[in-house]
Amino acid sequence: MTRWGMVIDTDRCTGCEACVVACSAENNVPTVGEDDAAMGRAMHWLRIERVVEGEFPDTRVRFVPVLCQHCGAAPCEPVCPVYATYHNDEGLNAMVYSRCVGTRFCANNCPYTVRTFNWRKPAWPEPLDRQLNPDVSVRPAGVMEKCTFCVQRIHDARHEADADERELRDGDVSPACAQSCPTQAIAFGDLADPESRVSRLARSRRAFQLLDDLGTAPGVVYRRGGLDLEETVMGELPLPGAADD
Amino acid sequence: MTEMAAGTAPAHHDPEASLLEVARPRPLLLVGSAVTGLLVVLLFVLWGYQAKEGLGVAGINRPVFWGIYIVNFVFWIGISHAGTLISAILRVVHAEWRRPLTRCAEAVTVFALMVGGLFPLIHMGRPWLFYWLLPYPNYRGLVPNFRSPLVWDVAAITAYLIGSSLYLLLPMIPDLAMLRDRSSDRGGVRYRLYRLLALGWRGTPLQWAALERGIGILAVAVIPVAVSVHTIVSWDFAMTMTPGWNSTIFGPYFVVGAIYSGIAVLLLAMAILRRGLHLEHVLTDKTFDNLGRLCLAMTLIWGYFTFAEHLTTWYAGDAASDSVHHALMSGRFGNLFWLMIFLNVIVPFALLVTRRGRRPLGAAIAAIGIVIGMWLERLLIVVPSLSKPRLPGLDGSYWPSPVELGIMLGSAGLFVFLYFVFVQVFPIVSIWEVREGREHKAVAAGQRATELARAGGGTV
Numbered sequence: 001m002t003r004w005g006m007v008i009d010t011d012r013c014t015g016c017e018a019c020v021v022a023c024s025a026e027n028n029v030p031t032v033g034e035d036d037a038a039m040g041r042a043m044h045w046l047r048i049e050r051v052v053e054g055e056f057p058d059t060r061v062r063f064v065p066v067l068c069q070h071c072g073a074a075p076c077e078p079v080c081p082v083y084a085t086y087h088n089d090e091g092l093n094a095m096v097y098s099r100c101v102g103t104r105f106c107a108n109n110c111p112y113t114v115r116t117f118n119w120r121k122p123a124w125p126e127p128l129d130r131q132l133n134p135d136v137s138v139r140p141a142g143v144m145e146k147c148t149f150c151v152q153r154i155h156d157a158r159h160e161a162d163a164d165e166r167e168l169r170d171g172d173v174s175p176a177c178a179q180s181c182p183t184q185a186i187a188f189g190d191l192a193d194p195e196s197r198v199s200r201l202a203r204s205r206r207a208f209q210l211l212d213d214l215g216t217a218p219g220v221v222y223r224r225g226g227l228d229l230e231e232t233v234m235g236e237l238p239l240p241g242a243a244d245d
Numbered sequence: 246m247t248e249m250a251a252g253t254a255p256a257h258h259d260p261e262a263s264l265l266e267v268a269r270p271r272p273l274l275l276v277g278s279a280v281t282g283l284l285v286v287l288l289f290v291l292w293g294y295q296a297k298e299g300l301g302v303a304g305i306n307r308p309v310f311w312g313i314y315i316v317n318f319v320f321w322i323g324i325s326h327a328g329t330l331i332s333a334i335l336r337v338v339h340a341e342w343r344r345p346l347t348r349c350a351e352a353v354t355v356f357a358l359m360v361g362g363l364f365p366l367i368h369m370g371r372p373w374l375f376y377w378l379l380p381y382p383n384y385r386g387l388v389p390n391f392r393s394p395l396v397w398d399v400a401a402i403t404a405y406l407i408g409s410s411l412y413l414l415l416p417m418i419p420d421l422a423m424l425r426d427r428s429s430d431r432g433g434v435r436y437r438l439y440r441l442l443a444l445g446w447r448g449t450p451l452q453w454a455a456l457e458r459g460i461g462i463l464a465v466a467v468i469p470v471a472v473s474v475h476t477i478v479s480w481d482f483a484m485t486m487t488p489g490w491n492s493t494i495f496g497p498y499f500v501v502g503a504i505y506s507g508i509a510v511l512l513l514a515m516a517i518l519r520r521g522l523h524l525e526h527v528l529t530d531k532t533f534d535n536l537g538r539l540c541l542a543m544t545l546i547w548g549y550f551t552f553a554e555h556l557t558t559w560y561a562g563d564a565a566s567d568s569v570h571h572a573l574m575s576g577r578f579g580n581l582f583w584l585m586i587f588l589n590v591i592v593p594f595a596l597l598v599t600r601r602g603r604r605p606l607g608a609a610i611a612a613i614g615i616v617i618g619m620w621l622e623r624l625l626i627v628v629p630s631l632s633k634p635r636l637p638g639l640d641g642s643y644w645p646s647p648v649e650l651g652i653m654l655g656s657a658g659l660f661v662f663l664y665f666v667f668v669q670v671f672p673i674v675s676i677w678e679v680r681e682g683r684e685h686k687a688v689a690a691g692q693r694a695t696e697l698a699r700a701g702g703g704t705v
Contacts, residue, residue: 040306040641049638066636075486081395082377083387099387101377102300102370103395104310109485113308113634117370119301141299142370211635214486 002168003091004149005191006178007201008065009223012185015048015063022180023067026150028136030122043116045147046177064222065177065186068093068114068147069210072217076106076115084144091191091219092149100143107144111211115146149188150175170196191219261680265423267522268672274521278665284658291651292367300370302648309631309643314368315481316623317653320506321361321660322402322478323499323619327507328354329409330471331539333464342535344682345527348675349518350511351413356663357510358406360656365398367652394480401470401477408467414442416460419677422446435670475503482626489558489569489630498550502619505543505589509615512536514664516609518673527674530604537603540611544597548590551622568633577642578629581621588618 023029023046032041046067053060070093076085077093084100087093107115121141124132132138135152139145150173157172170189178186189198198221201207206225209218295302305312328350335343366372378389378399389396425439446452479499482490492498512533519528558570573582592614596602602611632641645653667673 036301039304040308040639041301042307047638049636051637066638078390078392079394079485081390081393081399083390099377100370101372101374103365103368104370105393105395105481107307107310108487108631111486111635113636113639116307117310118299119306120299140371141301144370 001089001192002190003192003219004070004154004173005091005189005198005202005219005221006067006149006175007187007198007207007221007223009185009187009201010062010064011206011224012183013048013063013065013181014183015050015061016182017048018180018182019065019177019186020044020046020048022176023147025131026133026136026176027148028122028132028138029116029145030118031124031128032119033123036119041117041119043118043145045114045116045145047114062224064210066112066114066210067177067220068149069112069216069218069220070147070149072219073215075109075111075214075216079105079109081105090154092151093146094148094151095145097137097139097143097145102142102144104144111214111216115144117144118142191221261676261683264527264672264674264676264679265427267524267674268424268668268670270669274665274669278662278669281658281662281665284655285662288652288655288659291648291655295367295648295652296372302646304644304646304649306641306643308634308639308641309628311368311627311631312643313624313645313649313653314364316620316627317656318361318364318368319478319499319623319627320620321357321364321656322475323503323506323623324510325354325357325361325405325409325507326471326475326500326503327357327511328352329405329412329467330354330504331508331511333412333467333471336460336464337468340535341682341685342532344678345524345529345532345674346511346515346536347678348413348417348671349514349673351409351416352664352667352671352673353507353510353514354409355406355413356660356667357507358402358409359663360660362402362406363656363659365395394477394484397477398481401474405467405470405474408463408470412463412467415456415463416675416678417671418443418446418456419448420672420675422448423676424672438670472500475499482630487630488565488633488635489573490626492554492558494550494554498554501543501546501550502622505540505547506615506619508536508540508543509593509612509619512540512608512612513616516605516612518668519605522668522673524674527679533605533608534600534603537597537608537611540593540608540615541597541603544590544593544615548594551586551589565633565635569630572629572633573625577632578625582625585618585621585625588614589622592618 024031024044027045029043029045032043036042046065049064049066051062051064053062070091072091074085074087074093077087080086081103082099082101084096085093085106086096102117104117107113107117118139118141122138123129133152135156153175154173158168161168161172168190170193173188175186175188178184178188187198187201189196191198191202193199201223202221204223206223207221208224209221212218303312303314328347332343332347332350336347366375369375377387378396380388389399391397421439421443425436425443428436428439430436476496476499479495483492483495485491515528515533515536518524555570555573558566559574572578593611596607596611599607601607628643632643634641
């Protein structure tokens with residue numbers, strides 16, 4: 001059984017936010033305008049958190065892309081009164097937009113605060129309104145939404161594999177964020193397959209998970225630590241980009 | 246008391262007859278109903294506007310997804326504990342001084358529940374789909390998620406509204422029969438209403454026995470329902486893993502706070518009714534003194550719970566809870582927190598600890614402080630925890646928008662409106678219960694006199 005997951009190498013992230021833009025374009029994420037954005041109503045499914053490491057003057061900013069962690073034990077799921085958010089059998093924490101009544105309880109119980117709410121009717125300024133993705137539904141006012149791991153691309157890849165009468169291969173699916181990352185800091189694949197690229201990257205001693213002490217069993221693995229020590233000492237796998245070569 | 250046939254005693258022999266006169270339209274109350282009626286219109290106009298435009302017209306945002314709609318929900322459900330719980334407990338323990346205040350308290354419960362029950366709907370992103378939280382049969386076999394505390398809420402509040410409405414209506418039957426029998430206009434709306442609600446009451450011994458039994462059962466049954474309601478409301482917060490919310494003490498803490506704010510509203514309502522309807526002979530200083538003592542006990546219990554809750558959080562000092570705690574004590578919410586302590590502990594304690602302070606005026610001032618303080622408490626539970634997410638990137642802030650404030654004002658208007666209308670149609674003091682109390686006292690005094698005479702005769 002597939003368990004979709006993601007590995008993000010923070011040593012490679014430059015904080016350019018190409019992933020944020022690509023995600024919004026792929027998933028029809030509305031723009032909210034300056035006023036609402038200033039109130040904290042920007043709807044990006046993916047945000048870049050900045051963490052300052054070290055003491056002045058020896059400091060360094062680390063960028064951490066934060067998106068839905070597709071938790072194995074997701075705190076958002078039990079609190080929804082109408083099963084609008086649920087777990088599918090491929091490890092995705094999925095949303096049924098048409099079932100959501102907008103209590104926002106899921107958002108409160110998400111320790112990563114990655115869920116966003118449609119405070120108003122979705123809108124796009126010219127010419128963004130002419131490039132909506134036909135594979136993704138536009139959500140009405142009053143419902144929650146969040147990262148889906150580009151579930152529409154997973155479906156597409158599966159349909160193609162079915163047409164070719166073969167199994168899905170590692171690398172067949174690439175979410176918009178991973179596809180657009182100029183430093184290839186983001187890798188996506190099946191964590192249940194020990195030979196997949198994400199599984200090999202996740203086995204690193206550099207790997208960690210956000211707030212994993214809460215017991216949420218996130219499906220996103222981060223890597224940090226730099227180019228020193230482990231990578232060479234362990235004889236570990238090459239960095240995400242190099243793995244493609 | 247079986248000899249008390251409803252509506253048979255002539256007025257001039259009946260000290261309680263004047264209470265019947267209370268239930269009639271009055272100029273001041275009519276004006277008050279009109280003004281508060283306008284606020285009710287404001288409430289629904291603003292709600293309609295919000296439903297059309299989306300929740301963007303409110304001040305809530307990410308990460309503060311819940312704002313004063315939830316604050317008001319918890320606040321009004323808390324107020325609703327005034328009546329049913331207090332009047333039921335006092336009935337069960339046969340506290341004689343309850344008699345003049347039960348009706349007044351039970352009406353607070355029902356109307357506060359109606360107002361409180363509106364807020365989850367106002368709060369929802371798509372309120373027209375509220376019925377999806379109910380387990381109704383449908384061809385797709387969809388059911389609500391019974392693991393969600395919000396579904397428990399729906400069940401608990403529905404049960405409480407039904408229970409407390411029955412508990413208001415049932416003990417009112419003899420009074421309604423009296424009003425029906427004295428009604429001069431047999432074709433009028435009032436007569437028909439009283440006749441309908443009196444359920445054919447004739448005051449037979451059998452009916453009295455059934456009424457007593459019914460009230461006895463309801464009074465006992467409604468206590469666990471009331472406790473469960475606010476416990477479940479607290480679980481909307483305590484069941485989450487949000488810092489500052491995930492607390493084992495929240496169930497009893499919320500119940501205590503609910504009873505506390507409920508008594509405060511009851512004291513305030515009694516003080517206003519006493520003055521406005523000239524009920525000094527019924528709602529006596531003694532009634533206020535007793536209820537004031539009960540309120541003082543709640544002041545101390547609430548203060549103790551608050552102390553215990555915050556001391557343990559501070560001492561353990563885990564990072565996530567600590568940032569919320571710090572924001573509460575000395576950070577962005579510090580002023581509001583200490584204002585809450587002042588209004589909820591210092592003012593009521595200083596007033597209610599003295600006999601003078603428990604008179605209607607002092608009790609009313611303490612009550613106003615408690616009502617504001619308890620609203621602040623709800624605010625300080627909901628907002629600070631949300632404004633301090635675990636990850637550092639989204640430090641939140643929140644200020645209610647004019648729409649939210651307007652809806653809040655309208656909801657208070659709705660409560661007062663319902664109460665004003667109720668007072669003009671129904672007797673706000675339970676006439677037969679007051680009479681029963683007077684008769685019990687007379688009988689007891691008679692027995693005592695007889696016993697004294699006997700004892701005196703024996704010794705001589």
